[in-house]
Amino acid sequence: MVAVQETVERVKRIDVDQYRYGFETLIDSEKAPKGLSEAIVKFISQKKNEPAWMLQWRLEAYRRWLTMTEPTWARVDYPKIDFQDLYYYAAPKPKKSVSSLDEIDPEILKTYEKLGIPLREVAMLEGVEPKVGEEDPARRKIAVDAVFDSVSVATTFKAELKKAGVIFMPISEAIREHPELVQKYLGSVVPTSDNFHATLNSAVFSDGSFVYVPPGVRCPMELSTYFRINERNTGQFERTLIIADKGSYVSYLEGCTAPQRDENQLHAAVVELVALDDAEIKYSTVQNWYPGNSEGKGGIYNFVTKRGDCRGNNSKISWTQVETGSAITWKYPSCILRGDNSRGEFYSIAISNGFQQVDSGTKMIHLGKNTSSRIISKGIAAGKSQNTYRGLVTAHRKALGARNFTACDSLLIGDKCGAHTVPYIEAKNSSATFEHEATTSKISEDVLFYCIQRGLSEEEAVGLVVNGFVKQVLQKLPMEFAVEAQKLISTSLDGSVG
Amino acid sequence: MALLEIRDLHVGVEDREVIRGLDLNVNLGEVHAIMGPNGSGKSTLSHVIAGKPGYEITGGQILFRGENLLRTEPNERAAKGVFLAFQYPVEIPGVTTMNFLRAALNAQRKARDQQEFSTPEFLKRIREVAGSLNIPQDMLKRGVNVGFSGGEKKRNEILQMALFEPGLCILDEIDSGLDIDALRIVASGINTLRSPERAMIVITHYRRLLDHIMPDVVHVMSKGRIMKSAGKELALELEASGYAQFEDAA
Ligand SMILES: Nc1ncnc2c1ncn2[C@@H]1O[C@H](COP(=O)(O)OP(=O)(O)OP(=O)(O)O)[C@@H](O)[C@H]1O
Ligand SMILES: [Mg+2]
Numbered sequence: 001m002v003a004v005q006e007t008v009e010r011v012k013r014i015d016v017d018q019y020r021y022g023f024e025t026l027i028d029s030e031k032a033p034k035g036l037s038e039a040i041v042k043f044i045s046q047k048k049n050e051p052a053w054m055l056q057w058r059l060e061a062y063r064r065w066l067t068m069t070e071p072t073w074a075r076v077d078y079p080k081i082d083f084q085d086l087y088y089y090a091a092p093k094p095k096k097s098v099s100s101l102d103e104i105d106p107e108i109l110k111t112y113e114k115l116g117i118p119l120r121e122v123a124m125l126e127g128v129e130p131k132v133g134e135e136d137p138a139r140r141k142i143a144v145d146a147v148f149d150s151v152s153v154a155t156t157f158k159a160e161l162k163k164a165g166v167i168f169m170p171i172s173e174a175i176r177e178h179p180e181l182v183q184k185y186l187g188s189v190v191p192t193s194d195n196f197h198a199t200l201n202s203a204v205f206s207d208g209s210f211v212y213v214p215p216g217v218r219c220p221m222e223l224s225t226y227f228r229i230n231e232r233n234t235g236q237f238e239r240t241l242i243i244a245d246k247g248s249y250v251s252y253l254e255g256c257t258a259p260q261r262d263e264n265q266l267h268a269a270v271v272e273l274v275a276l277d278d279a280e281i282k283y284s285t286v287q288n289w290y291p292g293n294s295e296g297k298g299g300i301y302n303f304v305t306k307r308g309d310c311r312g313n314n315s316k317i318s319w320t321q322v323e324t325g326s327a328i329t330w331k332y333p334s335c336i337l338r339g340d341n342s343r344g345e346f347y348s349i350a351i352s353n354g355f356q357q358v359d360s361g362t363k364m365i366h367l368g369k370n371t372s373s374r375i376i377s378k379g380i381a382a383g384k385s386q387n388t389y390r391g392l393v394t395a396h397r398k399a400l401g402a403r404n405f406t407a408c409d410s411l412l413i414g415d416k417c418g419a420h421t422v423p424y425i426e427a428k429n430s431s432a433t434f435e436h437e438a439t440t441s442k443i444s445e446d447v448l449f450y451c452i453q454r455g456l457s458e459e460e461a462v463g464l465v466v467n468g469f470v471k472q473v474l475q476k477l478p479m480e481f482a483v484e485a486q487k488l489i490s491t492s493l494d495g496s497v498g
Numbered sequence: 499m500a501l502l503e504i505r506d507l508h509v510g511v512e513d514r515e516v517i518r519g520l521d522l523n524v525n526l527g528e529v530h531a532i533m534g535p536n537g538s539g540k541s542t543l544s545h546v547i548a549g550k551p552g553y554e555i556t557g558g559q560i561l562f563r564g565e566n567l568l569r570t571e572p573n574e575r576a577a578k579g580v581f582l583a584f585q586y587p588v589e590i591p592g593v594t595t596m597n598f599l600r601a602a603l604n605a606q607r608k609a610r611d612q613q614e615f616s617t618p619e620f621l622k623r624i625r626e627v628a629g630s631l632n633i634p635q636d637m638l639k640r641g642v643n644v645g646f647s648g649g650e651k652k653r654n655e656i657l658q659m660a661l662f663e664p665g666l667c668i669l670d671e672i673d674s675g676l677d678i679d680a681l682r683i684v685a686s687g688i689n690t691l692r693s694p695e696r697a698m699i700v701i702t703h704y705r706r707l708l709d710h711i712m713p714d715v716v717h718v719m720s721k722g723r724i725m726k727s728a729g730k731e732l733a734l735e736l737e738a739s740g741y742a743q744f745e746d747a748a
Contacts, residue, residue, distance in 0.1 A: 449550050450588045454602035454658065455576040455609065464601060468592025468641065 009032065032089035038062060041203050044089050046242075048172045048207075051179060061192040061202030068196045075388045075420060076328045078301060081266060088204045088237070116264055129339040164220050166250075167212040171239050174210035185243050188274035189309045189336070197268040197330075198305040205239035207272065213248040213279075222478055224253040238269040244279035246312065251482055252283040262459040265290075267326075268303045277312030277339065282320070284477050286485050288492070289325035296355030296384075301329025306333035310342035310371075318345040319362065320476045322485045324492035327356060332390065334363035337371035337399070344373040347476040349485075351492050352417070353384030361390035365430065366402035375406040378470045381417035382493055388420040395432035402432040411469050413462065463490035499564055500529040501526045501697045502547070502666055508557035509546055510541075515556070516542045518722035524666070526626075531708055532701045533733065534719035535741045540701045541585050543719075545648040548582040549575050562666065576602075577609035579665030583655035583672050585701075592643035595654065598642045599624060599661060606662060627660045631687050639704045648675030656687040666727045667691065673707040685710030720744040 032043050043064050045055040070081075079115055096116050118475070161168050167178060192202040213219050244250050256272075267289070273281050283306075292299025302325075308317035319333040329352075335344025346362035364373035373393065381387035387410065395402040410419035421438050443465055451461035474482050502524040507704055516539045520679035524530050540568050547560060549572030556733065567575060590598065593743040604614040615623065633653060643651050649698060652672055659667050669688070673681055688711050700713060708716070708730060716732040718725045718741070726732065726745040 129663065323666070346626070444588070445552070446586075447588045447590060449548075449572070450584065451598075451602070453548050453550075453574045453576055453582055453584075454598075454662075455573050455606035456602055457573050457605070460605060464593055465590060468590055471592035 010476075015230060021024075024060060031087050034087055035084040036062075036086070036088055036204065040088050043294060044204055044206065047089065048175070050172075050175055053179075053183065054175050054181075057187070057192065058203050060202075061199050063198070064193050065199040065203055068199060070196050074269040074330050074390070075386060075422075076330060076357040076359050078328050078357075081301070083200075086266060089206060141219075143253040160220060164217055165214040166217060166219050167210065168223055169210055170207045171205075171241060172212040174241075178210070178212070181243065182210070182241070185272070185274055186239075186241055187272075189274060189303050189307050192272050195305060197303040198270050201237045201239060201268045201270045201305070205237040208241075208254075208269070208302045209238040209254065210240075211242040211250060213244045213250045215246040215248060215276075217245075217248045219248070219250040222251045222253055224255070236265070236267045236269070238271075240269070240271040241274075242272070242281060243274045243281070244281045244315075245277065246255075246276045247278040248276075248306075249280045251284070251478060253284050253286075255286040255288070255481070255484075265300045266303070267300055269305070271304070271306040271333075273306075273317055274310035275308065275310050275315035275317050275342075276313060278314045278317040279312060280318075283308070283333070284481055285319075285323075286477075286481055286488060287321065287323045287325055287329075289487055290327075291325050291354055291356050291492075292327040294354060296327070297357070300325065301328045302326040302331065303328075303330040306331065307336065308334065308341050308344070309336045310344060310368075311336075312342070312343045313368070315339050316343040316345075318347070318476075320345075320347040320473065321349070321360075322473075322477070322488065323348070323350040323358060323360060324488050329356075329358040329360055331360045332362055334365065334392075335373060336365045336367065337402075338367045338375060339371075340368040341370045342368055343371065344377045346373075346377070347473045348377045348378070349380070349473045349489065350387060350389070351382075351472045351489060352382045352387045353382040353492055354385060355383070356385040358386070359388040359390055361388075361392075363392040364394070364404055366393075366395040366404070369442035370401040371399055372403040373405075375404070375408070375474055377406075377408045378473055379408075379410040380413065380466060380469065380493070381410065381419045381420050382413035384416045384420045386420070388422060390422045390424075392424040393434055393436075394425075395427040395429060395434075397428040400429060400431045402427070402429075402435045406434075406436045406438075408438040409469070410437070410438075411442065411466065412442045413466075459490070460494075462493055466490065466493060500524060500561075501563060501566075503560075503561040504547075504558070505545070505678075506558040507543075507560065508555070509542060510554040510556050511542065511552070515680070516722050517546070520558070520719075520723055522717070522724060524697045524699060526665075526697055528715065529692060529698045529711060529713045530700060531649055531713040531716045532724075533703065533716065533736055535745070538719045539541045539722040540719055540720075541579050541670055544582055544699070544701065547666075547668060548572060548580055574609060576662075576664075577606040579717050581659050581660060581662055581664035581667050582653050583652075583667070583669040585670040585674070587651045587655055589641050589646075589732075591644050593642050595638050595642050596624065596638045599638075599658065601663060604660075624661065626745060628657060630690070631657055631660065632683055633657055649677060649680045653680060653684060655678045659668065659692060660687060663696075664694055667696065668701070669698065670701045672700070673701065673702055673704060680705065682710065705737050718744050 032040055038059060041058050045058055112127050190198050192199055211223060242252060273283060275281050289300040289302060290298065310317050317335050323329055333346060344364050350358045350360050354360045362375055375391060377389050379387045379389050389408050391406060393404045408421050412419055419440055423436055425434050425436065427434060447465060448461045451464060452458060466489060470489065476486060477485055500523045504520060504522040507517050507520040508515060532540055555568060589729050605616050631653060643654060646654060652675060655672060673686060676684060685707060713730055715727055716730055717727045720741060
């Protein structure tokens with residue numbers, strides 16, 4: 001594997017306690033006081049100059065949330081979160097409006113540079129058009145909507161996207177500029193009453209991305225958001241809404257890293273996707289938040305609600321995720337296959353090491369005729385971690401000819417970790433065909449020794465075997481992401497052997 | 499000086515002594531065959547030389563080019579030129595043979611402070627080696643040993659040996675499961691690598707392979723010891739009379 005060498009060097013360099021991305025950016029921020037109340041919800045809404053309907057929506061969610069209790073069915077264990085002891089709003093101190101890079105706080109830019117992520121597209125980000133003939137055709141364009149703490153500070157490629165008619169902007173802006181679209185679709189996939197975490201998000205969401213691709217348009221570039229949690233004790237409540245209108249296509253990339261800290265950080269994002277007739281949405285995530293130190297202290301709590309609605313006939317939604325970070329992951333990107341002949345896919349790599357706890361999977365809800373879904377899940381557990389795949393596949397009685405294929409493989413490294421598979425399958429009509437395969441294996445001593453006898457170190461051997469194990473899913477990621485992800489996978493298994 | 503020198507080696511597995519005072523000297527340029535009944539400790543010996551974990555070395559020493567091999571990490575042993583063709587090669591799904599070999603070769607080169615091979619250099623090298631062993635290119639694109647037939651797996655071991663150019667080649671039953679043609683190809687691969695710069699230990703149950711590669715010395719191993727060492731004729735003798743006489747002696 002080409003990247004293996006490099007990967008292993010990183011593994012050696014990086015130690016769990018010296019989390020590479022564990023630095024903090026020193027920028028003043030404007031915070032709301034700790035705690036949650038109607039006043040705070042109003043404060044957030046006001047900060048964002050939201051219209052009255054939005055505030056109303058938030059308040060309803062907040063009141064609803066007060067009546068709900070935290071779910072406990074997932075196989076994760078963490079100290080009780082004191083929701084009154086968190087900040088719900090923090091923004092980098094606003095400079096005027098940010099339309100070009102010069103106006104962005106250099107500290108913020110430096111942070112991105114350290115992350116080594118979006119600035120690979122610096123020239124493009126800076127709006128420097130490559131000269132004719134100089135552009136590397138292999139390098140697809142990526143538009144970056146950078147979410148820094150809670151406020152989007154840079155949105156690029158607007159012009160080119162505008163030409164195609166694609167709307168890609170912070171959701172806070174979309175609320176003001178495209179209220180008809182937001183009102184029509186926000187909460188239409190994940191209603192405000194959906195679940196404890198999603199309801200909380202609905203009340204206090206700070207920012208996130210909004211994408212609308214008009215009928216028949218193939219989005220000319222991959223859209224990308226890099227999230228970053230930067231404020232001490234700031235809960236992150238991202239809200240993303242992507243709408244692919246009839247016959248359109250869009251590929252969206254999401255990735256994030258977070259600084260090291262002692263306190264646990266709560267993250268409760270909501271992502272809603274809507275695909276109308278013949279539309280396709282591909283949503284890829286590489287998640288690498290601080291997982292906690294070698295004693296299991298600190299780390300992000302990640303409670304995410306991601307759901308796609310294949311609302312139109314022949315529509316398609318595909319989720320691909322590489323989950324390596326967070327102390328706790330609670331995440332089930334799902335598809336509602338409403339339109340006839342619609343198709344849902346879930347490709348997942350979930351890695352847990354140290355004391356991480358992952359409870360992740362998907363739901364494929366077949367409602368339309370001849371709908372199909374495919375689930376490929378690769379779970380890797382190392383250290384003292386627990387890794388659970390939880391999947392639901394259902395066919396409604398009208399979902400004639402529904403088909404699902406699920407393959408769920410777990411790999412264990414060492415003997416102090418656990419992998420669990422919890423599939424729920426229910427077909428309410430007899431024409432549905434559901435196939436489910438599951439395997440659990442250990443990295444065998446014989447395989448490791450074979451690699452080591454050929455000259456590879458133990459870490460290199462593990463990296464190689466694991467990358468082989470997840471290959472089928474890695475291949476589903478856009479190219480640039482796949483390379484990053486491959487490195488990340490070995491990095492996150494640091495210290496898992498020996 | 500011997501390339502490999504084993505003195506009074508004792509090895510335990512799961513509280514049982516499997517190698518019980520074994521001596522072996524292998525000089526550069528020599529090919530040694532080791533024969534012996536099932537369970538006599540042949541694979542154990544090869545694993546211990548290569549550094550596989552799980553064995554307890556309770557006595558004796560192994561010197562490789564005069565250096566204490568038992569204190570060297572197994573991947574460093576590989577870089578120093580110890581190669582083991584496994585009796586049972588493992589499968590590594592999702593990792594193509596090509597990528598595996600490249601990662602391994604470059605790891606070895608790096609450990610030796612040699613420049614790593616670039617992709618074109620590596621491709622050129624692997625094509626030459628695979629061609630000389632009649633290994634089709636598409637086999638290299640498949641996962642390591644995944645879905646390979648028994649014979650293909652063994653040929654893949656020889657491919658690696660030819661690629662790495664090790665100083666000491668230990669071949670553990672490289673001939674088992676080979677058809678007549680494959681046996682000839684593997685044997686000729688071995689013969690090509692025979693050199694004054696290198697030595698080989700060939701573990702086998704059959705004279706057939708030895709007819710092709712003509713070892714300098716044949717050892718009979720039984721119950722964890724070398725019971726007899728002689729020229730090639732010993733293989734013929736064993737074929738005629740079996741191991742019974744040596745087992746009694748042990
Ligand atoms: N991991 C192990 N656990 C328990 N016993 C073992 C283990 N490895 C080897 N042994 C035992 O050690 C003895 C020697 O085994 P070894 O595989 O070295 O024999 P061999 O000479 O290679 O046999 P064969 O000709 O069948 O390949 C056998 O009795 C075997 O059962
Ligand atoms: Mg054996």
